Every structure is written in structure tokens, then in C-alpha cells.
Amino acid sequence: MKLYTAHRAPNPRRVLMFIHEKGMDGIERVSMDLNAGEHKAAAYRARNPVSTVPALELADGRLLSETRAICSYLEGLHPEPNLMGRDMEERAFIEMHDRRVEWYWLLPIANCVRHTHPGLAALEHPQFADFGRAQGERVRERARWLNDTLAQQEWMAGERFTIADITAFCAHEFARGLMKFDAGAEGFSHLQAWRDRVAARESARAV
Helix, strand or coil: CEEEECCCCHHHHHHHHHHHHHCCCCCEEEECCCCCCHHHCHHHHHHCCCCCCCEEECCCCCEEECHHHHHHHHHHHCCCCCCCCCCHHHHHHHHHHHHHHHHHHHHHHHHHHHHHCHHHCCCCCCCCHHHHHHHHHHHHHHHHHHHHHHCCCCECCECCCCHHHHHHHHHHHHHHHHCCCCCCCCCCHHHHHHHHHHHCCHHHHHC
16 A cells, blocks of 8 residues: 655644554555645546545555545554544544544644745645634634643543544644644643653654
8 A cells, every 4th residue: 555645744644643553564655745736746636636645545546535534444454453443332432532623623723824834825825814813813722622621531532542632643743833832831731741641652753
């Protein structure tokens, strides 16, 4: 298999962390330069009409895109260590938490960065600075929600590390790098402690 990825982008990092947590080998990485528009090249667009990364090329040549779909496929191939739920009920609640952090945490972070950071101007044209700043304020609101959640439980989805932690961590690190978001300095001590627990994992350091 072959994984199309991009340096520093949070969604490819989610898949790379997932792969590392699974201990999977033999997946070739193809790094794409988003600023150069490699993801919009005709040959790639013909296979992935939405021109996004990550995308996983399967052994039979089909191309699977969308982060969670890729992770679901890999979970099916390598069920252990389990990251997405061992039965119907646990899968549903882990997916709920994963989707929450994807939509209500990662998305406003991405919107803020894409519309305020000069390095992203080539990818987001035109940029809407007011929208970006408003999304940045929303990031702090959502950080408070996550901080309160993590005051009650160790991990995003409850008692164990799951895909929801991978999604939330990759979002957090994107904000930490490009928004200069510092959870501890901004008073979100539980979020900071959770971040440090995830950062200590080998998968967080390897990608």
C-alpha cells in the first residue's frame, strides 16, 4: 500500500500516528508539496477528485481518501491494538468523541490558520482575516470544553487512548505550532496534562 501525505498537515499526521500505534510496516509514504499544488495535479485529481491528502492506495490500485475512512480500513486489517472500539457500543461512543474533536476542535483551528497565517495564503485564496480571527476565539472556547472534559477523564473518549486522542492531539499540535496556542499558559491545565501524556507516546514523536 501507498500513503499520500503532506508535511505538517494535521490530517495526514492523524493517519501516520494511527499506523504507528498499530505497529504496521510496509506502507510506502509519498510526500506531496501542497504549497506547490502537487495535490491538484491532473493525474492525482483524476484519482482523487477532491484533491486532498491523506489518501491510501490499496494493493488493488484503488485510492481511499478521507482520514477516518482510511483509519477504519486499517483497523479492519489490524484490529489490535484496538483504537476504534471493541463492540458496537464502544465504537459508537468513540466515534462520537472523535467526530466532536474533528468538527469542534480541529476545524476551527484549521480555519483560523488557513485564513490568518501568511504561509497558507497559497492554499486559501482569498483569505478572510476576520473569519480567521473569529475562529481563533472559538478555539479558546472549545479548549475550555476539552479542559473540563479532561478534568473528569484521562482520555478524550474515556478510560483509554483511542483515535479520538490522535485527532485531538494532531489538532492541538497544529494550533501549538501555527497559532502559538499554549494550553498551560492559557489556564487549561487538564488539556495541557493530556497533551503531555500523548506527546510522550512513541507515535507522537515518530511523525
